[in-house]
């Protein structure tokens with residue numbers, strides 16, 4: 001059975017950040033505004049956030065991540081970083097050790113304090129990206145260790161509410177003493193999405209059309225607004241579940257809420 | 272918790288009727304987490320003194336001794352410790368976990384086992400508006416004996432028995448054994464609830480409807496095993512279940528529930544592989560399928576570690592083809608052994624872990640790997656996974672870390688670039704018999720990849736000095752279509768082709784060339800390259816296969832021809 005394919009996020013590469021960013025941003029000018037020393041508070045939206053990725057914007061996001069890592073490295077000298085496939089944001093941090101200045105009551109509070117203090121890990125800072133909000137998915141324990149898995153959300157100004165980033169997860173690992181010892185993420189830089197122009201009903205019709213004539217009798221469920229990440233941009237998208245009445249398709253179709261194009265199809269059934 | 276169908280299955284080939292195909296599609300996985308307690312007290316098998324106990328091994332001492340120690344048969348049962356082949360047909364006496372049911376059925380704290388009978392009354396299956404058949408009828412047939420045990424339930428004399436209660440006992444024991452392995456030794460609690468487990472799964476096709484629908488009539492075999500989230504049953508037009516399930520088929524004389532390695536593989540997916548390692552996304556070099564391969568690697572590795580035996584599917588998978596058995600003691604390397612199929616490619620990491628385990632022991636290796644895996648996301652890369660495992664090992668013990676690193680390096684797992692030599696090649700003649708698969712636009716969305724959807728692997732062509740042209744040929748087809756697939760290649764001298772990850776995956780290459788019908792054989796496609804593609808190649812040309820069609824395609828054969836003079840022909844392409 002094949003793995004789940006997904007274009008919900010822009011692609012990324014592993015390897016050293018310098019190499020990756022040099023390759024990706026060969027034409028990029030240096031950040032004209034420099035890097036913010038202090039990341040914005042979570043929940044603080046930025047009116048200047050671009051809707052489309054630009055080399056300068058990606059580089060700013062990368063520099064924000066590097067700044068966050070530098071502050072962590074000051075306390076964790078052996079800190080190691082693996083960058084995501086596109087080299088912009090970190091995929092994982094190891095040999096990390098971070099504790100809040102004063103002890104917090106729960107692992108969740110500690111993990112949230114870590115994320116809030118290092119929003120640059122998610123590309124926030126220097127006008128680079130919108131800050132995500134994290135909803136706890138699960139606390140998975142392994143003996144005294146706890147891994148807290150978070151679903152990122154981002155505020156959509158035109159809706160006045162936050163939407164989930166489809167397919168993305170960020171996790172924070174705590175040891176038995178309550179210190180943060182690991183961070184992993186497949187969240188990309190969040191940009192302001194283009195406004196919605198099509199309705200949920202239209203999205204459902206477009207999703208059915210995307211399945212093609214072979215699945216004309218598919219059951220199409222209710223469209224749900226989400227944020228999808230693809231090729232560097234953040235898209236407002238409708239997630240439409242479909243179940244074919246012939247064959248074995250069980251797909252989720254993502255329809256761009258701005259222009260109605262198909263962002264991704266995710267056939268969750270595998271043979 | 273978010274749920275989705277995902278990587279699963281015992282990696283058996285799809286076969287049989289359309290109904291069988293549909294049933295095969297019920298492969299997937301997604302787990303959840305719930306609090307609970309663990310009443311079981313298993314020990315586990317390991318290479319380093321971890322003792323075989325109730326988890327998978329027999330009761331203490333010999334069967335006779337165990338029976339002598341057990342004046343009553345309370346909680347006793349007989350199971351295959353591995354499978355009927357490995358155990359040479361011999362069952363072993365074990366103590367089962369105390370069920371929580373009050374009716375004598377095998378509903379325990381971590382498994383609720385159901386026999387799926389070839390009898391009417393199961394949920395209806397519809398194709399379109401037409402009722403074409405039914406799922407098998409779920410009942411719990413294994414009942415506790417008067418002595419409080421299950422010793423009266425033995426393997427059936429007819430191995431093709433599609434309703435034998437022995438499969439229930441076997442499933443019940445091994446699911447609890449694997450749960451205890453993860454829970455008691457490593458504290459994992461992700462599946463602390465009675466997971467539904469179905470054995471003897473078959474599907475009935477109405478004989479009146481079968482010819483009209485192009486299906487075979489009567490009861491259809493299910494030659495696979497899978498972890499199935501509750502919602503996935505709706506895809507088959509069965510009512511959603513109340514909870515997820517693992518399902519195991521009866522296929523001819525093979526009962527997949529008899530193979531403990533397959534049970535452990537599926538249960539490992541349920542435990543650690545349903546909320547992570549599920550993505551397949553582009554990177555700079557193509558479609559990165561390795562998260563799924565890692566998922567399969569861990570399911571195989573922990574199944575093997577649990578049994579202290581490196582062979583997955585010696586009985587259940589072998590029934591569908593000996594080449595499908597996965598033996599972790601056979602070393603595979605990256606990138607030369609990559610083929611783009613996740614079960615096969617997972618063997619590179621699982622065989623490396625098996626070697627490390629042999630050197631430094633199961634307890635250490637399993638703990639290190641689980642601590643790393645628990646931090647993985649849906650898209651964790653091979654490189655990220657290797658770094659996390661090494662980091663966890665380093666945090667424990669320098670010598671152990673060195674052992675991991677040495678073997679990972681030997682097997683190419685560190686900084687592996689997915690590039691293989693293009694050479695004369697025939698899928699049928701390879702160990703895995705797997706073609707190179709190229710996904711089409713129909714699956715990967717409509718907006719990206721203007722040059723075609725890239726494959727998971729690139730190929731390199733070594734160019735002897737004096738080479739004026741090179742002919743690349745492949746035999747390719749799109750399953751289900753008569754016409755040739757629309758395929759192309761991105762070509763780059765001296766360095767791999769790359770994708771522009773910030774501009775919809777456009778190809779960065781010297782040229783993108785179509786693979787055209789070969790003048791010598793209509794079943795083949797070819798291109799002869801000359802010009803700038805070969806200039807400055809520094810002896811090596813890189814080729815990325817591209818699929819510009821909606822449908823998936825498969826490459827089953829490849830050939831390579833060098834030319835010291837530029838040939839002529841309709842497929843000659845000169846790179847500018």
Ligand SMILES: [Zn+2]
Nearest residue numbers: 279280567570
């Ligand atoms: Zn699997």
